[in-house]
Amino acid sequence: MPVPAPDVVRAADAELAVTDLPRARRFWVDALGFEAIEEDDEVIYLRGYEEFLHHSLVLRKAPEPGLRRLAYRVRTPEDVQRAEEFFAAKGLPTQVVPAGTTRGIGEAVRVEDPLGFPVEFFHHAEHGPRHVQRYDLRRGAEPARIDHFNVLTPDVQAAHDFYAELGFRTSETIEDDDRLYAAWMFRKSTVHDIAFTGGAGPRLHHIAFFVPESHHILRACDILGATADHAHIERGPGRHGVSNAFYLYLRDPDGHRLELYTSDYYTGDPDHPTARWSVQDPRRRDFWGHDVVASWYREGSTAFGLDGEPKPLVHPPVSEETVHVGADGIGVVTEARLQQS
Ligand SMILES: O=S(=O)(O)c1ccc(O)c(O)c1
Numbered sequence: 001m002p003v004p005a006p007d008v009v010r011a012a013d014a015e016l017a018v019t020d021l022p023r024a025r026r027f028w029v030d031a032l033g034f035e036a037i038e039e040d041d042e043v044i045y046l047r048g049y050e051e052f053l054h055h056s057l058v059l060r061k062a063p064e065p066g067l068r069r070l071a072y073r074v075r076t077p078e079d080v081q082r083a084e085e086f087f088a089a090k091g092l093p094t095q096v097v098p099a100g101t102t103r104g105i106g107e108a109v110r111v112e113d114p115l116g117f118p119v120e121f122f123h124h125a126e127h128g129p130r131h132v133q134r135y136d137l138r139r140g141a142e143p144a145r146i147d148h149f150n151v152l153t154p155d156v157q158a159a160h161d162f163y164a165e166l167g168f169r170t171s172e173t174i175e176d177d178d179r180l181y182a183a184w185m186f187r188k189s190t191v192h193d194i195a196f197t198g199g200a201g202p203r204l205h206h207i208a209f210f211v212p213e214s215h216h217i218l219r220a221c222d223i224l225g226a227t228a229d230h231a232h233i234e235r236g237p238g239r240h241g242v243s244n245a246f247y248l249y250l251r252d253p254d255g256h257r258l259e260l261y262t263s264d265y266y267t268g269d270p271d272h273p274t275a276r277w278s279v280q281d282p283r284r285r286d287f288w289g290h291d292v293v294a295s296w297y298r299e300g301s302t303a304f305g306l307d308g309e310p311k312p313l314v315h316p317p318v319s320e321e322t323v324h325v326g327a328d329g330i331g332v333v334t335e336a337r338l339q340q341s
Pocket residue numbers: 148150195208240241242243245259261284285286
């Protein structure tokens with residue numbers, strides 16, 4: 001008798017290990033505009049203005065940077081128990097953590113998924129003050145809420161198949177006749193809660209935060225330019241092919257990648273179709289055909305297991321970067337330009 005999957009509502013919380021908390025606070029709070037709703041010498045709880053749960057992201061001081069957990073909210077308290085049974089039935093590590101282990105979060109279960117990532121499922125959560133219309137407080141990029149996680153994994157097909165078993169549906173893919181290079185999967189009615197980027201893993205690729213409008217992304221660029229912190233800008237701003245979202249990728253002081261993301265689309269109907277992109281299409285990752293900087297494919301954050309130890313990396317047989325002739329479409333675009341000249 002298969003163990004039923006928990007009813008996942010959305011990607012809702014995450015925790016990053018950072019090596020210098022005041023330095024991280026200057027970036028995430030002073031520059032980007034997240035609200036620090038609770039903090040001490042060891043930890044900062046950050047919150048987006050649309051979020052009604054206690055927080056959106058936890059930054060915890062540690063000797064080494066890395067990903068400590070990706071957290072999904074589930075629909076009922078019984079789904080927390082269901083999550084534990086679902087992963088335990090697959091022989092995967094699980095641990096129940098008492099309420100308050102993470103401030104504002106009730107009893108939760110932490111697991112290592114088959115990809116090697118530390119994943120948490122929770123239901124009970126304190127509600128924080130509603131700041132969505134506190135325009136007197138909103139600052140920087142005015143981050144609204146967590147939108148999705150993106151992880152580096154050597155076998156995107158296996159990752160896709162497992163999260164499909166967990167009840168996620170697929171909104172978009174990048175593929176060719178031989179393999180699936182990337183996939184975007186969702187539980188909430190938008191393009192994704194989790195996405196898989198082919199590469200050595202398990203590593204975190206990025207955590208994305210929804211911002212209300214594209215001008216908030218441009219404001220983040222201007223703020224970082226104004227303080228001569230432009231080196232934090234890694235890729236963009238631009239328009240994604242996959243997801244159609246307007247985007248910007250930043251690297252925080254510890255190298256953690258975050259995305260500011262807006263204007264993707266609704267996916268809530270039961271027969272929502274999957275959009276499939278060819279790995280040879282130069283518009284797939286940037287709709288305007290802009291190349292993707294190599295670091296975006298190659299770099300990610302270490303993932304810590306439930307034991308707190310860094311997870312060893314497994315390398316993929318083939319990477320999108322190499323299949324697509326250089327970092328991302330340089331060969332294809334160059335050929336096209338040469339043919340025009
Ligand atoms: O670069 S992609 O267009 O593939 C893309 C689409 C949506 C995302 O959230 C993302 O990080 C990357």
